[in-house]
Amino acid sequence: MRTAAATAVATKYLAPDNAKVLAIFGAGGQARSHFQTMNKIHKYEEILVWNHTTENGEKFCKEISKTFKNVRFCSNAKEAASNADVIVLVVSSQTPVLKGEWLKEGVHVNSVGACRPTWREMDDECMNQCELYVDSREGALKESGDIIMCQPKKLINGEIGEVIDGRCKVDRNKKTIFKSLGIAAEDLAAGHLVWKNLGSEI
Ligand SMILES: NC(=O)C1=CN([C@@H]2O[C@H](COP(=O)(O)OP(=O)(O)OC[C@H]3O[C@@H](n4cnc5c(N)ncnc54)[C@H](O)[C@@H]3O)[C@@H](O)[C@H]2O)C=CC1
Numbered sequence: 001m002r003t004a005a006a007t008a009v010a011t012k013y014l015a016p017d018n019a020k021v022l023a024i025f026g027a028g029g030q031a032r033s034h035f036q037t038m039n040k041i042h043k044y045e046e047i048l049v050w051n052h053t054t055e056n057g058e059k060f061c062k063e064i065s066k067t068f069k070n071v072r073f074c075s076n077a078k079e080a081a082s083n084a085d086v087i088v089l090v091v092s093s094q095t096p097v098l099k100g101e102w103l104k105e106g107v108h109v110n111s112v113g114a115c116r117p118t119w120r121e122m123d124d125e126c127m128n129q130c131e132l133y134v135d136s137r138e139g140a141l142k143e144s145g146d147i148i149m150c151q152p153k154k155l156i157n158g159e160i161g162e163v164i165d166g167r168c169k170v171d172r173n174k175k176t177i178f179k180s181l182g183i184a185a186e187d188l189a190a191g192h193l194v195w196k197n198l199g200s201e202i
């Protein structure tokens, strides 16, 4: 849940205010936790799901349709991406599943998978069209294949912490990416929340 919470915070600061359509790429554990947190940031009118296996994609859609009616499985990744204001990539892919040529103006992409230096989930065109924000510059330059392998070399606009505290200004009309890899501060915050809520039980 802490990974999905970090994505939700990044989306709050980077996505267009009037985001109406959310696309989720993936149908695993992270897809489920992201469905729960992303709905707290925007009141989405529609959720589009793409997954590389139809069976799991449709199963995920059926599950979330119990609490969110307007959800649709797209067998074509382009269809999901090109209609979305916010995209969440939560796949275990080693090659790009998202192409820059599909992106809408002002879209915000949360890239949560591809956590290894040799793995990708976004193509070079996607990387180069967007302003790039990360959780940690140090981590991103060591761990993110999307950043390390991008041609031409992709510059990082800022860390999400710098956006939140005002050191880094964001133009929400531009296309943006939040590259998430996970940082210790997220684990500390999650641990603190659990500790606080345990109260007198311990
Ligand atoms: N940024 C972060 O802090 C974190 C990132 N992750 C990453 O998020 C990703 C998803 O994690 P989970 O949902 O827990 O995994 P999961 O195994 O529950 O789901 C993986 C999803 O990826 C899809 N998939 C598998 N191979 C694929 C391929 N070749 N092409 C396209 N889709 C493919 C599966 O169909 C499934 O929908 C993983 O890459 C994981 O390492 C996980 C936790 C924290």
Ligand SMILES: O=C([O-])C1=[NH+]CCC1
Pocket: 115, 181, 182, 183
């Ligand atoms: O921070 C984390 O837990 C992870 N980051 C990449 C895979 C798992």
